Amino acid sequence: xxxxxxxxxxxxxxxxxxxxxxxxxxxxxxxxxxxxxxxxxxxxxxxxxxxxxxxxxxxxxxxxxxxxxxxxxxxxxxxxxxxxxxxxxxxxxxxxxxxxxxxxxxxxxxxxxxxxxxxxxxxxxxxxxxxxxxxxxxxxxxxxxxxxxxxxxxxx
Amino acid sequence: xxxxxxxxxxxxxxxxxxxxxxxxxxxxxxxxxxxxxxxxxxxxxxxxxxxxxxxxxxxxxxxxxxxxxxxxxxxxxxxxxxxxxxxxxxxxxxxxxxxxxxxxxxxxxxxxxxxxxxxxxxxxxxxxxxxxxxxxxxxxxxxxxxxxxxxxxxxx
DNA sequence: AAAATATAGTACTTGTCAAGTACGATATCA
DNA sequence: TGATATCGTACTTGACAAGTACTATATTTT
Numbered sequence: 193x194x195x196x197x198x199x200x201x202x203x204x205x206x207x208x209x210x211x212x213x214x215x216x217x218x219x220x221x222x223x224x225x226x227x228x229x230x231x232x233x234x235x236x237x238x239x240x241x242x243x244x245x246x247x248x249x250x251x252x253x254x255x256x257x258x259x260x261x262x263x264x265x266x267x268x269x270x271x272x273x274x275x276x277x278x279x280x281x282x283x284x285x286x287x288x289x290x291x292x293x294x295x296x297x298x299x300x301x302x303x304x305x306x307x308x309x310x311x312x313x314x315x316x317x318x319x320x321x322x323x324x325x326x327x328x329x330x331x332x333x334x335x336x337x338x339x340x341x342x343x344x345x346x347x348x
Numbered sequence: 349x350x351x352x353x354x355x356x357x358x359x360x361x362x363x364x365x366x367x368x369x370x371x372x373x374x375x376x377x378x379x380x381x382x383x384x385x386x387x388x389x390x391x392x393x394x395x396x397x398x399x400x401x402x403x404x405x406x407x408x409x410x411x412x413x414x415x416x417x418x419x420x421x422x423x424x425x426x427x428x429x430x431x432x433x434x435x436x437x438x439x440x441x442x443x444x445x446x447x448x449x450x451x452x453x454x455x456x457x458x459x460x461x462x463x464x465x466x467x468x469x470x471x472x473x474x475x476x477x478x479x480x481x482x483x484x485x486x487x488x489x490x491x492x493x494x495x496x497x498x499x500x501x502x503x504x
Numbered sequence: 505a506a507a508a509t510a511t512a513g514t515a516c517t518t519g520t521c522a523a524g525t526a527c528g529a530t531a532t533c534a
Numbered sequence: 535t536g537a538t539a540t541c542g543t544a545c546t547t548g549a550c551a552a553g554t555a556c557t558a559t560a561t562t563t564t
Contacts, residue, residue, distance in 0.1 A: 201463070204468070222538095231525090233525060236541095240541065250539095251539090251540085252530075254533040254537065256540060308360040309361075311483075312425055313352060320468070328464040353551060390554085392510095406512085409510060409559090409560045410509040410562040411510085
């Protein structure tokens with residue numbers, strides 16, 4: 193369901209790995225790739241993009257590598273997805289226009305152009321905005337205990 | 349962001365159109381295609397799939413067409429998305445296995461295989477399960493008034 | 505009965521993009 | 535100086551989304 197690209201997957205893996213690391217230790221692309229069994233060269237490209245956008249800081253040269261820039265709690269999954277999937281790739285709405293960093297469609301709720309998919313995508317984007325990187329790397333044991341007994345039974 | 353296919357879009361459009369119609373009136377593929385400006389032949393394929401799955405009922409012959417089967421409130425967008433996007437198209441988890449109609453990964457919450465994308469996709473699927481067809485075809489004017497003043501400001 | 509309309513089934517084409525690879529340049533450390 | 539690692543860019547290739555086409559079948563209308 194829902195084709196998130198491998199690039200997005202690798203990006204999340206890399207970020208999660210960096211978020212795991214203590215403090216500001218540097219991790220090389222090769223190190224991350226080896227530990228998670230992903231093609232090195234592709235992960236390099238992904239990290240380049242993450243660096244270009246400012247989500248990670250790169251240090252060149254021997255003993256170089258990457259380091260997370262912000263706090264895991266501040267980085268939303270939506271940022272990563274948007275980076276790799278591109279901001280928009282859907283049937284064009286006649287009335288939509290692009291703004292600085294987001295798609296503005298001020299009539300999104302009343303859009304008469306019969307594009308239900310607009311609303312769905314908006315819904316998904318909203319959902320992803322609420323998921324932070326921290327939630328992806330939180331120690332699984334603790335998460336499990338908390339989640340299993342609470343209201344998240346819909347996660348079956 | 350997030351490549352939902354056109355097919356899904358057309359499927360939602362068709363379902364929304366049928367949900368709009370009064371009672372159990374039949375709508376032909378051509379009628380729907382004309383009104384929403386989508387390629388006829390493609391919409392036909394989409395409707396065929398919707399019929400094969402049982403979301404709509406088809407009536408052949410002259411004056412034939414399609415009719416919604418269930419109640420719009422009972423049809424979740426996730427059903428439609430799953431139908432057209434396929435159930436899974438993501439990096440394979442070593443431990444996941446397929447069941448009758450869903451992917452079972454009982455260790456999804458504790459999966460150590462560093463696949464954050466699993467959680468994200470699960471999150472999206474959950475989100476889509478909560479959106480019904482009824483919400484996509486609700487009279488826009490009313491929705492707007494209600495939504496604008498309430499808690500949905502995150503829909504910016 | 506025949507013509508018209510509409511779905512059923514299936515198979516095909518084509519352009520785009522995800523996925524992965526490659527390589528020379530640059531920067532840093534030992 | 536050599537080893538390591540990122541940077542930038544460009545290329546290949548296989549898969550699939552998007553759309554088309556055609557034949558068969560069913561129902562209504564004339």
